[in-house]
Amino acid sequence: MLQSQLFYKTLKEFPKDEEAVSAKLLVRAGYIDKLMAGVYQFLPLGLRVLQKIEQIIREEMNAVGGQEILMPALQPKEIWERTGRWETLDILFKLKGAGEKDLALGPTHEETVTPLAQKIIFSYKDLPKAVYQIQTKFRNEPRAKSGLLRGREFRMKDMYSFHANQKDLDQYYEKVEKAYEKIWERLGLDKITVKTYASGGTFSKYSHEYQTLCVTGEDTIFVCEKCRVAVNKELINELKACPECGNKNLVEKKAIEVGNIFKLGTKFSNAFNFKFVDEKNQEQLVIMGCFGLGPSRVMGTLAEVFNDEKGIIWPESVSPFQAHLINLKKDTKDAQNFYNQLMKEGIDVLFDDREDISAGQKLSEADLIGITHRLVISEKTGDKIEYKKRGEKEVKLMNEKEVIKLLK
């Protein structure tokens, strides 16, 4: 992609109407644009990052047998009345459809997926099953001032699983825990993301949040440094110790919740009378699990934790482009040739081909945008290419072959 053509504009200053570091950076660098509080649009750079995050999540959900579906945002009042949440869920957006029909915009999809699965699952032979979607959700948040970290409209991966018995749910829950660990690893978040015990509702002692440690996080958690797990604020007053080893020296930290997994038990199958016939021909309520993970919030979290005074430092796996090729020569010819070569090799490059921009401005904009691999072509490096990885200090001179080898 030629940077001269890219639909974006970096801002000279941080936007004044943003509080979160990530929102300041993402808006300033041309990744996202705020339409209103808690509602953002993704520009080409931002959508590339979001799509890469979503693809990583998709692959790991497929790997644990999740089947991708797509449920609607528009939902009839009746399904929300079945669970009582029409009245109790204060963040539910409500609206009127044709014929003055009461509708909601889905903030979560238990009320949709349960009656859907009920049309498909009848027997123990149909179990277990897991379906997920990566979809846009809506929550009427009274305060939405943290950019992508707390949106009124946001992207969500929500998986729902269906089981014949508790043991099967327990086993699947562990399997998904491992899939989540893989996702944090692929996103470069594994070292700072901890499984956090939270209260579990009626059907399970605990649920689990995945919390990414971050000094500016909204949540407070208490980390057991022996077990690498944590307890959330709500639960700590009850437990006062690590639920895994009993350690009472827990360290209070700030964090951002990036995922949440929950054993729903029969809460929703009961509300919809969703039963299956077991091996003994007896009717039983289906046992359910749910597994949330917010791609847009993950994107905000990455920008919140991986940055320096110059800008964002994306993990390579979600960098909007693999490489940023910057021409500082007067003539763009050499850079253009190398760009063509990189494209031919299937390497996804942003090429700063702009002619009326100073070298200093190009380089500081590259740091702000934060693409992983920076390649500079200038008079002073001659035939060589100056290579630098974003966030590292070392600069290397490489020839074209070496650069291609590194990036392929």
Add this chain to the structure above:
Amino acid sequence: MLQSQLFYKTLKEFPKDEEAVSAKLLVRAGYIDKLMAGVYQFLPLGLRVLQKIEQIIREEMNAVGGQEILMPALQPKEIWERTGRWETLDILFKLKGAGEKDLALGPTHEETVTPLAQKIIFSYKDLPKAVYQIQTKFRNEPRAKSGLLRGREFRMKDMYSFHANQKDLDQYYEKVEKAYEKIWERLGLDKITVKTYASGGTFSKYSHEYQTLCVTGEDTIFVCEKCRVAVNKELINELKACPECGNKNLVEKKAIEVGNIFKLGTKFSNAFNFKFVDEKNQEQLVIMGCFGLGPSRVMGTLAEVFNDEKGIIWPESVSPFQAHLINLKKDTKDAQNFYNQLMKEGIDVLFDDREDISAGQKLSEADLIGITHRLVISEKTGDKIEYKKRGEKEVKLMNEKEVIKLLK
């Protein structure tokens, strides 16, 4: 994918609450499920088709320089007041956000994209630009009884282009016309989809719809069989002849509108005072085009036009799986081995491994689902595989190598 695991259920009968043939077929075959009138959920089979359609559109939009973005559904009242459409657009879903703020759900995105582009485009050097999204839209349709053909919540590709002058828009418009032709070709719709003249509003004599001929279509068009273009009902009273050749013998046909392209001129840039500075340092209003195409409606259209008494006949390019492998032997071992081999070759197969289903039921379900290439393994064919293409009569016996060669 093992069919025994697939999240779907075919219905023995056509659903009684559907009128459109496509909705009857898609619901019965387990592609989609109706949550309420005009609001459908996509099951794994359905989402696969939808994603393939969207990917074809994405590739062709990228090929004409479109840059993908993602704009929100939730939109503030103010932007809709700028164009007067808060009051005039009767299908606009309206709702209240936190603090009793008036919001709309986007049925189209001119009101969003214009002020967005205004933050990025300032000079003739920033022009032309084209951005598009593939996103979920909302329209409060009073009657929504045609399945995916007229949804209250539906998928839409909407591209918006920005130009310094009319000539540039005209050239780009022709380029996108060609991209649309390619899309119809890749979807197998080219022979039955005609560019249709429609009224153009203030800034252009005509707009164009792409209409797929279909006896059950809601629209009426008048086809010039010489030029392979048509005129829509609205415009025909004015024109009374083919706008390209003057032919007055136009043939009245029913059709489904699958795309719509429009020269917006300065209608929206004027409403938002969106100007750029030209070569002579003069401020001028930006000239805009918009290019719509509905992936979910296309999916409905394909099912509406490509079917027989047995079920759906997908074009190969959007078939939910490349091949449907059906085991009719008592033992699944041979089929399982061949399935593993196909997977290893990177061929995407649905494998009917079910043991408690009759041969007749498996085959009629395969016809209903309508995957392009059917592969049957049975006692009577021995080592060979019975190959049949959906919609064709001929059955061939092939060995494994031949099948792989055909599908790769």
